[in-house]
Amino acid sequence: MEIALIGNPNTGKTSLFNNLTGSYEYVGNWSGVTVEKKVGVFKNNKGRLIDLPGVYSLNPLSKDEGVVTSFFLKEPVDRLLNILDASQLERNLHLTLQLLEYEKPALIGLNMVDVATKRGIQIDTEKLSQILGVPVVPVVARSGKGCDRLIEVISTSSNHSKVKRHVYYGNAVEDAINKIGIELIGKTDHSPRWLAIQLFEGNDYVKSYLSDLVEAHKLETLITQLESVVINEYNNVKSLANYIYVKRKEVIEKILKASVQKMKT
């Protein structure tokens, strides 16, 4: 079993990696960049953990960040472990929603719960787990609190994903997603929905992957038409990528309303 560890920068990824793994294999650098690729063996020996560079989005801003999308496109991954900073949930959940769109089994390590608690942020992890449709395990990666439980959940939870759609992107975008889905029938093992949404956000790695499968001008025409529809429809939307961001943000606000309480301090 191979599990990929993914999260925003500074969420405690390295701390968590060290707490979850015992022995440690260096595999050198990720191809094309000078980012170290680390793979560790879980303390209970039931599988390997692959450390990915910290990113805010799957749509890369740099070659280093491109490692994540390349990995998603090329390497078979059994499951994703998404680490979240509990004190920065609103920002962190943008990546989570993109990961869930990838439609592979996932689970969440909710880190920095000590920081969140100090700031009066109370997270209902059961509720969050129920809404997202994946296990959520609270941890403090710096001290190791909750890490044994996380390893246990990783090794016992199922490798079958129940795909839950969190974001409805509106008729125009959903129609375009379906059009790409039809073009991709029988051509890819990846989620056509994930590919389409990443394409619309401007993810060049996904665009290049898709241009081997679908005629490039078809993709271009679809994107251009879609972009003009969403820009005309929404006053404050500047681009297709921005529209997708805004739609996710609306969903994140609802998720937080249902699962987080801010205490007066």
Ligand code: GDP
């Ligand atoms: P990365 O950038 O995602 O790899 O994060 P690091 O593991 O390097 O952690 C970033 C900083 O947060 C370090 O100073 C850690 O000691 C600290 N840190 C990590 N996990 C926790 C936690 O659960 N609680 C607190 N208070 N600090 C943490």
Ligand code: MG
């Ligand atoms: Mg790190």
Ligand code: K
């Ligand atoms: K506009």
